[in-house]
Amino acid sequence: MKSIALRLACFALAAGGFLSPAVAVGPKTLTINVSKKGAEIPSTMYGLFFEDINFGADGGLYAEKIKNRSFEFADPLMGWSIAGNVDVKDGGPFTRNPHYLELRSAGHPHKHTAIVNEGFFGVSFEKDSVYDFSVYARVPDGGEARLEVQLINEATRGSSQVCASKKIKVSGGEWQKYTAQLVPGETVLKGKLRIFLRRPENTVDLEHVSLFPHDNLNGMRRDLVERLAAIEPGVFRFPGGCIVEGTDLDTRYQWKNTVGAPENRPLNENRWEYTFDHHFFPDYYQSGGLGFYEYFLLSEMIGAAPLPVVNVGLSCQYQNDKESAHVPVEALDPYIQDALDLIEFANGPADSKWGSLRAEMGHPEPFGLRYIGVGNEQWGEEYVKRLAPFVKAIRARYPGIKIIGSSGPDSEGDKFEYLWPEMKKLKVDLVDEHFYRPEAWFLSQGTRYDNYDRKGPKVFAGEYACHGKGYGRNHFNAALMEAAFMTGLERNADIVEMATYAPLFAHVEGWQWRPDMIWFDNLRSMPTASYYVQQMYGRNRGSRVVPTSLDGRPAAGLDGQDGIFATTAYDAAKGDYIIKIANTSSESQDIKLDFKGLKGKFTSLSSLSLHAGDREENTLDNPDIVKPVLKNASIAPSSTVDVTVPAKTFVVYRLK
Ligand code: AHR
Numbered sequence: 001m002k003s004i005a006l007r008l009a010c011f012a013l014a015a016g017g018f019l020s021p022a023v024a025v026g027p028k029t030l031t032i033n034v035s036k037k038g039a040e041i042p043s044t045m046y047g048l049f050f051e052d053i054n055f056g057a058d059g060g061l062y063a064e065k066i067k068n069r070s071f072e073f074a075d076p077l078m079g080w081s082i083a084g085n086v087d088v089k090d091g092g093p094f095t096r097n098p099h100y101l102e103l104r105s106a107g108h109p110h111k112h113t114a115i116v117n118e119g120f121f122g123v124s125f126e127k128d129s130v131y132d133f134s135v136y137a138r139v140p141d142g143g144e145a146r147l148e149v150q151l152i153n154e155a156t157r158g159s160s161q162v163c164a165s166k167k168i169k170v171s172g173g174e175w176q177k178y179t180a181q182l183v184p185g186e187t188v189l190k191g192k193l194r195i196f197l198r199r200p201e202n203t204v205d206l207e208h209v210s211l212f213p214h215d216n217l218n219g220m221r222r223d224l225v226e227r228l229a230a231i232e233p234g235v236f237r238f239p240g241g242c243i244v245e246g247t248d249l250d251t252r253y254q255w256k257n258t259v260g261a262p263e264n265r266p267l268n269e270n271r272w273e274y275t276f277d278h279h280f281f282p283d284y285y286q287s288g289g290l291g292f293y294e295y296f297l298l299s300e301m302i303g304a305a306p307l308p309v310v311n312v313g314l315s316c317q318y319q320n321d322k323e324s325a326h327v328p329v330e331a332l333d334p335y336i337q338d339a340l341d342l343i344e345f346a347n348g349p350a351d352s353k354w355g356s357l358r359a360e361m362g363h364p365e366p367f368g369l370r371y372i373g374v375g376n377e378q379w380g381e382e383y384v385k386r387l388a389p390f391v392k393a394i395r396a397r398y399p400g401i402k403i404i405g406s407s408g409p410d411s412e413g414d415k416f417e418y419l420w421p422e423m424k425k426l427k428v429d430l431v432d433e434h435f436y437r438p439e440a441w442f443l444s445q446g447t448r449y450d451n452y453d454r455k456g457p458k459v460f461a462g463e464y465a466c467h468g469k470g471y472g473r474n475h476f477n478a479a480l481m482e483a484a485f486m487t488g489l490e491r492n493a494d495i496v497e498m499a500t501y502a503p504l505f506a507h508v509e510g511w512q513w514r515p516d517m518i519w520f521d522n523l524r525s526m527p528t529a530s531y532y533v534q535q536m537y538g539r540n541r542g543s544r545v546v547p548t549s550l551d552g553r554p555a556a557g558l559d560g561q562d563g564i565f566a567t568t569a570y571d572a573a574k575g576d577y578i579i580k581i582a583n584t585s586s587e588s589q590d591i592k593l594d595f596k597g598l599k600g601k602f603t604s605l606s607s608l609s610l611h612a613g614d615r616e617e618n619t620l621d622n623p624d625i626v627k628p629v630l631k632n633a634s635i636a637p638s639s640t641v642d643v644t645v646p647a648k649t650f651v652v653y654r655l656k
Pocket residue numbers: 051053240241242243376377409434463502503513
């Protein structure tokens with residue numbers, strides 16, 4: 001997976017040549033003291049936060065193309081259109097998804113019985129690619145029935161709607177799984193899946209109609225998994241976000257409902273269906289097909305430490321301010337047990353109760369879980385008193401697991417000020433901070449963590465994004481602010497253990513929240529400028545901070561520093577120094593990189609830089625407007641290096 005490379009342009013430069021022709025401010029000296037040992041940079045430092053928002057799971061990362069495949073939506077036929085004689089029945093083969101369809105003869109030689117699925121914003125397919133169709137079926141009278149499954153186009157071009165088709169013979173009165181592979185002859189974004197009951201039109205029952213691209217990765221869209229892997233993330237937080245809480249407790253995320261056979265994982269609503277009524281999607285549900293087992297597998301595939309978050313007995317506090325909407329403290333045991341069982345599911349031996357389920361599902365080895373989040377974006381005394389018994393029980397049973405508590409929904413203010421001391425008292429290992437804030441906030445936070453109490457807990461910047469002016473999808477200037485802010489995360493690697501941008505995914509036709517890191521439709525995906533910032537950090541993490549200063553102060557966009565933010569890391573594996581500089585000003589700046597205490601001299605310099613107009617952003621049709629550019633050069637041996645950082649640019653230098 002790691003071999004999936006960014007398509008970066010490489011330019012060889014003349015020796016020493018990184019000077020921009022523009023008039024530069026400066027020169028400034030960045031003093032990099034290599035004789036002082038800085039903090040180790042945790043492998044988890046730059047990670048990913050996944051939530052099923054913006055059709056991120058069903059209709060997104062989860063590669064299933066059939067919407068409402070088990071007929072369990074509030075309207076069992078939502079997403080389906082029918083012709084002829086079709087009825088919804090109860091008591092199918094999967095007890096937690098009991099509905100199925102009965103297809104009977106249309107009753108006339110010129111009529112048809114058929115069902116058609118519209119997919120998630122269309123059933124999309126690519127010419128000559130292979131698609132795996134499956135359905136559970138039986139013939140109630142024990143005889144034989146014939147189906148024809150088809151991929152059809154929008155019927156706006158060509159002489160036939162049919163792009164691929166296969167006949168399936170169903171035999172006997174027992175439920176069985178039938179499969180077929182379809183290879184369409186054309187690429188279609190907004191197609192459909194159609195199933196005809198063919199003559200002699202004997203009655204047939206159908207359940208769990210499914211269509212996956214054959215090249216899926218453990219049920220996930222390959223292109224989207226590859227995007228994630230290409231960041232080289234250190235941690236993967238799941239499954240949210242607000243969906244952990246649910247609008248009410250009945251609809252909270254329950255991990256146990258998302259493991260075992262996908263056919264029998266009960267449907268849950270998705271609160272993002274109705275959270276914003278100007279982005280209302282009544283067909284937005286959680287099938288659970290992408291569940292906790294798959295999230296652990298995904299973490300493994302992309303090389304990130306898994307970080308599940310469990311419900312703490314609170315439903316969403318924004319929507320429920322009454323104590324009665326939450327679980328009484330004395331009734332928390334089942335919730336606490338869920339957390340303990342989750343740790344056993346991830347790490348327990350293959351003969352333990354929950355470890356054996358993991359083994360049955362195909363992963364006898366433990367997943368190596370080290371972190372658990374308890375509660376999402378909770379606040380107030382109601383959170384603290386519920387978190388306490390979780391901490392006690394997890395510590396008693398699994399002392400090695402690091403527990404993450406919340407500092408509430410705000411980056412500062414009453415809730416935040418109340419919770420941090422409470423988290424210290426409870427001795428959680430990390431505190432999750434969330435901030436969706438404007439440009440000015442990000443510019444002002446370069447030293448946010450410099451004065452945090454080193455005694456802990458550590459910081460998990462669990463959800464953040466610059467919500468910049470114009471509030472477009474992801475313009476470059478917002479990403480530049482994030483890059484600048486992140487220099488402060490790295491400089492404080494002794495106290496900041498991990499950070500994850502949020503949200504991760506958004507379907508261009510189904511979003512509720514923006515900006516987001518990766519946008520997609522059913523066939524394509526597009527990295528944003530923010531994605532590239534995360535990737536530039538993820539791939540250039542380094543192993544140790546090297547103390548770096550500008551005028552004797554941290555380079556953090558302080559007064560007199562002309563909008564320069566900078567940090568240095570040493571990469572022990574490669575022997576490189578990595579200098580990250582965000583020039584947030586409108587002037588190009590000359591900077592001398594002055595290495596104090598360096599033994600030896602540098603002979604090569606590479607720069608990976610990200611620059612675009614303030615409001616520029618990538619689109620699916622033009623995905624390369626904002627992307628990093630790599631330049632490599634040999635330089636005359638030296639322990640100081642002069643660089644010019646163009647205006648409004650984030651650049652990562654590597655010196656050998
Ligand atoms: O990332 C979107 C939402 O923002 C998350 O679900 C929630 O935790 C926060 O309010």
